[in-house]
Amino acid sequence: MNPAAGTPRTWPADSVGLVTPHRIDIDAPLTLDCGRTLPRHQLMVETYGRLDAAADNAVLVCHALSGDHHAAGYHSPDNRKPGWWEHYIGPGKPIDTHRFFVVCPNNLGGCRGSTGPTSIDPDSGRAWGPDFPLVTVHDWVGSQALLADALGIDRWAAVVGGSLGGMQALQWAIQHPQRLRHAVVIAAAPRLSAQNIAFNEIARQAILSDPEFHAGRYAEYGTRPERGLKLARMLGHITYLSDTAMREKFGRLRRDSGQAYGFNYDVEFEVESYLRHQGASFVERFDANTYLLMTKALDYFDPAREAGGDLATALHPATARFLVIAFAGDWRFAPERSREIVQALVRVGKRVSYAEIGSRFGHDDFLMPNAEYRRVLGAYLARVAEEAGT
Amino acid sequence: MNPAAGTPRTWPADSVGLVTPHRIDIDAPLTLDCGRTLPRHQLMVETYGRLDAAADNAVLVCHALSGDHHAAGYHSPDNRKPGWWEHYIGPGKPIDTHRFFVVCPNNLGGCRGSTGPTSIDPDSGRAWGPDFPLVTVHDWVGSQALLADALGIDRWAAVVGGSLGGMQALQWAIQHPQRLRHAVVIAAAPRLSAQNIAFNEIARQAILSDPEFHAGRYAEYGTRPERGLKLARMLGHITYLSDTAMREKFGRLRRDSGQAYGFNYDVEFEVESYLRHQGASFVERFDANTYLLMTKALDYFDPAREAGGDLATALHPATARFLVIAFAGDWRFAPERSREIVQALVRVGKRVSYAEIGSRFGHDDFLMPNAEYRRVLGAYLARVAEEAGT
Numbered sequence A, B: 001m002n003p004a005a006g007t008p009r010t011w012p013a014d015s016v017g018l019v020t021p022h023r024i025d026i027d028a029p030l031t032l033d034c035g036r037t038l039p040r041h042q043l044m045v046e047t048y049g050r051l052d053a054a055a056d057n058a059v060l061v062c063h064a065l066s067g068d069h070h071a072a073g074y075h076s077p078d079n080r081k082p083g084w085w086e087h088y089i090g091p092g093k094p095i096d097t098h099r100f101f102v103v104c105p106n107n108l109g110g111c112r113g114s115t116g117p118t119s120i121d122p123d124s125g126r127a128w129g130p131d132f133p134l135v136t137v138h139d140w141v142g143s144q145a146l147l148a149d150a151l152g153i154d155r156w157a158a159v160v161g162g163s164l165g166g167m168q169a170l171q172w173a174i175q176h177p178q179r180l181r182h183a184v185v186i187a188a189a190p191r192l193s194a195q196n197i198a199f200n201e202i203a204r205q206a207i208l209s210d211p212e213f214h215a216g217r218y219a220e221y222g223t224r225p226e227r228g229l230k231l232a233r234m235l236g237h238i239t240y241l242s243d244t245a246m247r248e249k250f251g252r253l254r255r256d257s258g259q260a261y262g263f264n265y266d267v268e269f270e271v272e273s274y275l276r277h278q279g280a281s282f283v284e285r286f287d288a289n290t291y292l293l294m295t296k297a298l299d300y301f302d303p304a305r306e307a308g309g310d311l312a313t314a315l316h317p318a319t320a321r322f323l324v325i326a327f328a329g330d331w332r333f334a335p336e337r338s339r340e341i342v343q344a345l346v347r348v349g350k351r352v353s354y355a356e357i358g359s360r361f362g363h364d365d366f367l368m369p370n371a372e373y374r375r376v377l378g379a380y381l382a383r384v385a386e387e388a389g390t
Helices: A137-151 A164-175 A194-208 A226-240 A243-250 A270-285 A288-300 A303-307 A311-315 A335-347 A363-367 A371-387 B137-151 B164-175 B194-208 B226-240 B243-250 B270-285 B288-300 B303-307 B311-315 B335-347 B363-367 B371-387
Strands: A022-026 A041-048 A058-062 A101-105 A158-162 A182-186 A321-327 A352-357 B022-026 B041-048 B058-062 B101-105 B158-162 B182-186 B321-327 B352-357
Touching: A022 A137, A041 A137, A058 A137, A058 A164, A101 A137, A137 A164, A137 A288, A158 A164, A164 A182, A164 A288, A164 A303, A164 A311, A182 A371, A194 A226, A194 A288, A194 B226, A194 B243, A194 B270, A226 A270, A226 A288, A226 A363, A226 B194, A243 A270, A243 B194, A270 B194, A303 A311, A311 A335, A321 A335, A321 A363, A321 A371, A335 A352, A352 A371, B022 B137, B041 B137, B058 B137, B058 B164, B101 B137, B137 B164, B137 B288, B158 B164, B164 B182, B164 B288, B164 B303, B164 B311, B182 B371, B194 B226, B194 B288, B226 B270, B226 B288, B226 B363, B243 B270, B303 B311, B311 B335, B321 B335, B321 B363, B321 B371, B335 B352, B352 B371
Parallel strands: A058 A101, A058 A158, A158 A182, A182 A321, A321 A352, B058 B101, B058 B158, B158 B182, B182 B321, B321 B352
Antiparallel strands: A022 A041, A041 A101, B022 B041, B041 B101
């Protein structure tokens, strides 16, 4: 499958193939939860499939903590790594690009082309860096609603996301009830637990205490807080896999070290090698200020908070129908957390389907190939497509 | 209870009261698992109670990752904080100092007075620092056996420990079967899981990548890798409490911040405040090189490894009777891990009692007051004392 130079690469038949992101100007002002107003901003966006004449078949895909707009397909013929949700977006796949017009933006505050800490603050003429406002899930939904306006989409057929992306789907149903028909909330939680916050806090402290952080102005010093960001990412990975999955994936010793212990701090367990690799590759592609604000958006997400602490009351305005999916081995956002969402929806008479999928990995399952998950998501979205008449 | 200056403080009746640690010279050579030999070493030790004439009533208490020899009582009348196992060691307590002679050493490689990275290497005349050998649980038991010799104790009535201390109790039963009558293994595991190792690895990377680490020679630079050690400790604390306990203990927001979010990276959740405090106080009292080697001793502990991977085979030589205690909410070393020990013991016909205690905290329960735990431990050790005729 590796194409010779100059010859067009053959993509798998069920891939959207070569894709090109577009930067979209959002010229309407957006007032953020922190009180500041962005007069305009830009979102880097990928779209797959075609918007039908009635603009009835649009699906918004929301990304998670370290995700971006590149959800499916390939950026170049040489690019071996497809988008982060390639298993589930494409022709004939659950998010079927023959039927849906799929929109995936890099969120406001991101570091992959949307307005965020690495972009230029027009007021100062220099990169925002740490001065970029801390954005919330509520702010992202506001920004995505402006994006929908820009694209001529009044109502999404579905808003879909996993993890922090699932929180955005839930928030959409509360914040703009008339603008989506379905919310698909995967491997999410109605708010973080103290333990979830604890993990985020240690990740932040790793970055903030890195001497190369320079109060967030590291770019001006020609450096990056790589050590801190690497630690933060390693720590995240602990929560993405279940203990069982780690045992099955890594066992204890490295295959090449056999039975002998090294009596030093070099890598000798497979899991050490995996974490160091994950950390090292992440710092090549991600910005520390964005990582910080993404963790804070997670910590702050708590739709029940403005409804007297009651999630059902918060969900009362929703008119969307819901699909909630959890993975049995997910200990970051365990199935109990998804069931809290389901129970709150049921209490206020909303229509909700719930599936708990047998787990191979843990939280990471929402990204991984899994026949049961594919079937559940595919069956639900096929009905969504039928409603849209596609 | 706060005594006026100059007046003797009144200790609680069930405390051992004022205690003084002693540094004990171990003049016999100790060959370590790494292949190096220490011609002699010193252990800082506390003892409580009196050794009877037959030397039949001695209990060895083994400490965990960040513990030391100060298990009970107070170091000065002004000292408000007793030893780490004050709840369970003292007159009339489960480890009853009216009946037992209790011995608690700071382990070899420690940083509280025993030979370790902060002590002087006689060969070089400077602190060992990173050149101190990586020691194992097997090495500690070897060192503790030499301590028993020095104290005139042929056989312990019991070897008792929680967490990494419990691993030492288990190793004692394998390594010196004739030298203990009982092994009390609390909140332990027969070896670390990949997830356990992952946590240790991130803690190590936090320390090793701290620019103040200076390849372990930080003392010579007049500094310490405080940031890294602080992160390591914060990370440890995540594993010491269950998610439920964290929720009950901390909830989400700080009481003094009310409902308003700060939109910055200051402390605003109780759990953040707790972790930062734990991290900051730990770096005042602990050495980074010791922390590194303690985590590695945990990673390396795997008694089944030299018995073809079979724990039961490894336990075959044991003659001790066993009490194994686990805590329901412990996710660092979950009850399943204790049951692996129990099942292996049963398979080779050993005498073992097992108790799974209702949990309030998680792994930390082994240190905390808990009536059920106290009853189980007390009842078992009362029988041990009766056997010893005390």
